Amino acid sequence: MLQQLPALVVLLAVLLMAGTAYAVGRARARYGIKAPATSGHPDFERAFRVQMNTLEACMMFLPLLWLATHFGLGGWAGLAGLVWVFGRVWYALAYLKEASKREGGFALSALALVAVLLLAAFGTLRALLGG
Amino acid sequence: MLQQLPALVVLLAVLLMAGTAYAVGRARARYGIKAPATSGHPDFERAFRVQMNTLEACMMFLPLLWLATHFGLGGWAGLAGLVWVFGRVWYALAYLKEASKREGGFALSALALVAVLLLAAFGTLRALLGG
Amino acid sequence: MLQQLPALVVLLAVLLMAGTAYAVGRARARYGIKAPATSGHPDFERAFRVQMNTLEACMMFLPLLWLATHFGLGGWAGLAGLVWVFGRVWYALAYLKEASKREGGFALSALALVAVLLLAAFGTLRALLGG
Numbered sequence: 001m002l003q004q005l006p007a008l009v010v011l012l013a014v015l016l017m018a019g020t021a022y023a024v025g026r027a028r029a030r031y032g033i034k035a036p037a038t039s040g041h042p043d044f045e046r047a048f049r050v051q052m053n054t055l056e057a058c059m060m061f062l063p064l065l066w067l068a069t070h071f072g073l074g075g076w077a078g079l080a081g082l083v084w085v086f087g088r089v090w091y092a093l094a095y096l097k098e099a100s101k102r103e104g105g106f107a108l109s110a111l112a113l114v115a116v117l118l119l120a121a122f123g124t125l126r127a128l129l130g131g
Numbered sequence: 132m133l134q135q136l137p138a139l140v141v142l143l144a145v146l147l148m149a150g151t152a153y154a155v156g157r158a159r160a161r162y163g164i165k166a167p168a169t170s171g172h173p174d175f176e177r178a179f180r181v182q183m184n185t186l187e188a189c190m191m192f193l194p195l196l197w198l199a200t201h202f203g204l205g206g207w208a209g210l211a212g213l214v215w216v217f218g219r220v221w222y223a224l225a226y227l228k229e230a231s232k233r234e235g236g237f238a239l240s241a242l243a244l245v246a247v248l249l250l251a252a253f254g255t256l257r258a259l260l261g262g
Numbered sequence: 263m264l265q266q267l268p269a270l271v272v273l274l275a276v277l278l279m280a281g282t283a284y285a286v287g288r289a290r291a292r293y294g295i296k297a298p299a300t301s302g303h304p305d306f307e308r309a310f311r312v313q314m315n316t317l318e319a320c321m322m323f324l325p326l327l328w329l330a331t332h333f334g335l336g337g338w339a340g341l342a343g344l345v346w347v348f349g350r351v352w353y354a355l356a357y358l359k360e361a362s363k364r365e366g367g368f369a370l371s372a373l374a375l376v377a378v379l380l381l382a383a384f385g386t387l388r389a390l391l392g393g
Binding site: 135138139141142144145148149152165166167168169182186189190193 | 304307308310311317318321322325326328329332333361364379382383385386389390
Binding site: 045048055063070071102120 | 266270273279283297299300320321
């Protein structure tokens with residue numbers, strides 16, 4: 001079952017992206033900020049930044065999760081991935097309230113990202129060296 | 132052959148991203164908006180927003196397509212993916228003309244995204260439960 | 263060993279994204295541009311644009327690399343991928359200094375992207391046609 005964790009983490013990451021996109025749409029409506037504008041009210045701008053930061057984070061995290069899983073380290077990568085998702089949700093909810101509150105979730109997800117990076121790098125090097 | 136549909140959909144999604152990036156470059160040249168600026172003329176701003184929205188959409192869609200395919204549901208996911216691509220192309224072309232026209236393509240691609248999400252979630256849960 | 267090149271390229275692409283995110287954070291601190299703002303100083307704005315362009319580029323490149331590798335063309339795709347990474351690093355470093363200097367790295371990485379696109383398209387068509 002641990003081997004299927006990465007798939008669950010991918011699902012959660014996509015739901016997180018959908019959630020941050022939804023928050024932008026809601027802020028767009030609430031503050032009357034018409035597309036394609038991406039500024040006009042601090043609450044909207046924070047929501048927009050949360051969405052973009054989440055996108056950036058997923059773009060680094062998901063390929064590493066895939067690599068680590070490909071090289072047979074999906075159990076560990078999946079566990080680190082759950083921590084990463086938790087950190088990103090914390091980050092998003094805190095940042096939506098106030099920009100200065102985003103540090104904790106950011107740090108936790110960064111740690112989890114480094115863990116998945118190390119797993120992916122270990123798997124890649126082991127394969128490159130024919131281990 | 133249906134099993135290879137997801138690969139075709141990935142290719143089309145990348146070509147769509149390339150097309151939206153090209154539209155931004157063309158608008159940049161036409162309206163004399165020098166990088167790194169991302170504002171200055173409504174036509175450019177819409178083109179830029181189309182590119183970013185397409186990127187966000189791909190970042191949610193492609194991992195789900197991959198998951199559903201991984202769990203043996205590539206035929207269905209590929210068919211939903213073709214609908215998704217069609218919706219996104221419609222969205223992009225309509226939005227490039229006028230922001231208010233983007234709803235139809237957005238709704239269609241959102242429906243297709245939900246279909247692929249359900250397939251990916253079904254495959255993941257079935258694997259998690261050892262089915 | 264050539265077959266493991268794509269994994270190495272994925273790692274390098276993620277490190278490149280991390281590097282461009284770091285450059286944005288550093289510019290944010292240096293010029294006192296508080297999140298969620300994404301403008302306020304030309305150096306910051308270039309760093310931010312480098313990060314976003316890198317993200318866009320990865321979002322097109324990585325799925326194609328994955329496709330080409332999936333269809334047994336990972337050696338060639340990996341070699342083209344190394345050129346792509348080199349082009350993107352060149353692009354990022356040049357653009358951080360001056361927007362007009364970004365052309366060379368952009369052109370090289372675009373060529374490498376087209377190479378991986380052709381490999382991915384060849385692999386996909388061969389599989390679709392049952393070859």
